[in-house]
Amino acid sequence: MVSSELHERVGELLRLDGQRYTSARRQLVDVLGGTTFPLTIPEITGRDQALAQSSTYRNLVVLERAGAVQKVVATDEWYRYELAEELTDRHHHHLICAACGTVQDVEVPAALERRLDEQLAEVATAAGFQLEHHRLDLVGRCTSCA
């Protein structure tokens, strides 16, 4: 799961951005590579006690700017972070539980995804907007909260 290949690719992204791949950043990537859903900062530092909170915040900014990590906004008060799709090669969206706030990854049919891409591009163009990406979240109740 957390392969040396992943570390190589993250290292390359950081290098391109003029950043070092330090051991704290490596450990952070290990934590993110070990889950299938985005984590909050308390969850990250809880999974690896050696990760200091302030450095984790700072390193997530660095990793995000380098394109290795993406920030996920759910409905509760925490930002969540996960490895960028460029690294996981799995384009996905999120199931967000409105009750407990948990987030899980989900994929939608490829045909729907293609159609979204096409039609949203048109909608954006018509509005004079330069589209970068779309965000599609399913909000409802997870199994435990239903």
Next chain:
Amino acid sequence: MVSSELHERVGELLRLDGQRYTSARRQLVDVLGGTTFPLTIPEITGRDQALAQSSTYRNLVVLERAGAVQKVVATDEWYRYELAEELTDRHHHHLICAACGTVQDVEVPAALERRLDEQLAEVATAAGFQLEHHRLDLVGRCTSCA
């Protein structure tokens, strides 16, 4: 624009929730009814100096729980608020500028919307998730920031 019909409908929603429709709440609805995009709290209190910040926060919670207002999460540090779709009768999504943070409303083709509803319902069911609604945002650069 801000019709008495709107106030009647909001009043009804609040009544159903056991809440009063006070003049501060009415003024707040006037502000929200006067725009075509979601507003931050500074924007709201800036547009009507009579609205105190703390009461505005509290009243938005009340209006949201009653179903008259919905909270919009963009990419910057502020929550934004707009009248609920139930009141505007315009199902829409958001164009979010990644550079300046502004948000504008946008509608997508009805056929795409129908297909999304259908297919997301299936995806959610397959994941054991009880779907309430979806959130679709287009993130990119607005005309001024492109």
Next chain:
DNA sequence: ATTTATGCAAATCGTTTGCAAACCT
């Protein structure tokens, strides 16, 4: 040797809350 990263503790800032006065009904 010089630059960059780290981690503690303090600061920041959007949002929430306590409380006394004003408002409804």
Next chain:
DNA sequence: AGGTTTGCAAACGATTTGCATAAAT
């Protein structure tokens, strides 16, 4: 009167930042 709402100022808490030390190159 009896309960609710209001608005000021203070509290809260997630995130950011200053600074002295440690690590990386």
